[in-house]
Amino acid sequence: xxxxxLWLPLLLFAGLFALVGFGLLRPxxxxxxxxxxxxxxxxFTLPALLPTKPGVAxxxxxxxxxxxxxxxxxxxxxxxxxxxxxxxxKAMGVPIDAVATNDxxxxxxxxxxxxxxxxxxxxxxxxxxxxxxxxxxxxxxxFLIDGRGRIVMQHVGDxxxxxxxxxxxxxxxxx
Amino acid sequence: xxxxxxxxxxxxxxxxxQAIALEPLDRRSPHGGPRHKAGVTWGILIxxxxxxxxxxxxxxxxxxxxxxxxxKEAQARALMATIRCVECQGQSVGDSDAxxxxxxxxxxxxxxxxxxxxxxxxxxxxxRYGDYIxxxxxxxxxxxxxxxxxxxxxxxxxxxxxxxxxxRRQG
Numbered sequence: 001x002x003x004x005x006l007w008l009p010l011l012l013f014a015g016l017f018a019l020v021g022f023g024l025l026r027p028x029x030x031x032x033x034x035x036x037x038x039x040x041x042x043x044f045t046l047p048a049l050l051p052t053k054p055g056v057a058x059x060x061x062x063x064x065x066x067x068x069x070x071x072x073x074x075x076x077x078x079x080x081x082x083x084x085x086x087x088x089x090k091a092m093g094v095p096i097d098a099v100a101t102n103d104x105x106x107x108x109x110x111x112x113x114x115x116x117x118x119x120x121x122x123x124x125x126x127x128x129x130x131x132x133x134x135x136x137x138x139x140x141x142x143f144l145i146d147g148r149g150r151i152v153m154q155h156v157g158d159x160x161x162x163x164x165x166x167x168x169x170x171x172x173x174x175x
Numbered sequence: 176x177x178x179x180x181x182x183x184x185x186x187x188x189x190x191x192x193q194a195i196a197l198e199p200l201d202r203r204s205p206h207g208g209p210r211h212k213a214g215v216t217w218g219i220l221i222x223x224x225x226x227x228x229x230x231x232x233x234x235x236x237x238x239x240x241x242x243x244x245x246x247k248e249a250q251a252r253a254l255m256a257t258i259r260c261v262e263c264q265g266q267s268v269g270d271s272d273a274x275x276x277x278x279x280x281x282x283x284x285x286x287x288x289x290x291x292x293x294x295x296x297x298x299x300x301x302x303r304y305g306d307y308i309x310x311x312x313x314x315x316x317x318x319x320x321x322x323x324x325x326x327x328x329x330x331x332x333x334x335x336x337x338x339x340x341x342x343r344r345q346g
Contacts, residue, residue, distance in 0.1 A: 127282075138261070
């Protein structure tokens with residue numbers, strides 16, 4: 001009994017060493033994800049940012065058709081990098097709506113003129129309230145809302161060219 | 176401040192106009208008065224105010240303005256200190272200059288001003304972002320070892336100390 005106990009500190013040390021080593025070698029994922037995935041879209045109504053497109057509201061989801069909801073801003077550089085991928089998704093027939101956070105109509109109009117306009121609806125989220133209500137921690141982020149009005153997927157960061165097919169597939173599967 | 180700097184960059188046309196319109200006004204008025212007609216100057220000024228108004232609108236949001244009621248402001252401040260900034264992560268929303276931290280401060284102040292309790296606002300944020308959003312994590316299946324570990328270690332330490340004292344007395 002006593003002999004076995006003698007080895008205990010060494011074993012504890014080895015365990016701690018392994019834990020710290022594991023933590024050092026594994027790249028830490030610091031992404032803050034929304035806790036709302038697999039939950040219904042929270043209740044909100046955003047007015048239209050541009051006179052040419054309607055705003056975004058919870059009532060516009062759950063009508064049987066899944067839609068993408070893209071949280072973006074004209075001042076966000078990765079959003080510019082993401083624009084061609086959103087245009088590709090639009091061409092594939094995926095309906096995309098936008099929550100424009102902390103933005104102005106003039107700046108968004110210029111942004112869409114320069115980088116293409118993939119959006120059917122754009123909501124004016126000037127104080128980022130809806131962004132927070134969605135549990136989004138930055139721009140850009142894309143939520144997939146299924147035909148029953150539930151958030152089924154959250155994509156954090158800009159959509160890369162090699163991720164377009166997976167997102168289009170997720171959209172088809174959400175029907 | 177990050178929040179406002181971003182907005183200044185948002186409207187490049189307006190900042191350029193400001194620079195052009197304000198410079199001659201400042202320089203020339205002490206000498207011979209404005210060279211162009213007053214109506215034009217006023218027109219430019221009003222146009223500038225209209226362009227700049229969204230930025231000023233942001234400034235008056237509750238992100239950086241205290242609540243009138245000191246008790247509520249204290250509640251809001253205390254809550255802000257325990258909410259993690261999701262962009263900078265090492266800071267609380269009370270300490271961070273990130274745009275989203277400003278939005279969260281505004282949201283916290285607005286809700287507390289409207290009569291919500293800090294606990295309710297915190298629960299609402301946890302519902303959106305998970306436990307990671309708070310520096311004061313609630314007891315759950317994942318966090319109970321953290322809460323329990325100090326108690327367990329203290330008891331173990333006391334037991335070890337007791338047995339070793341006993342041995343010394345006997346020896």
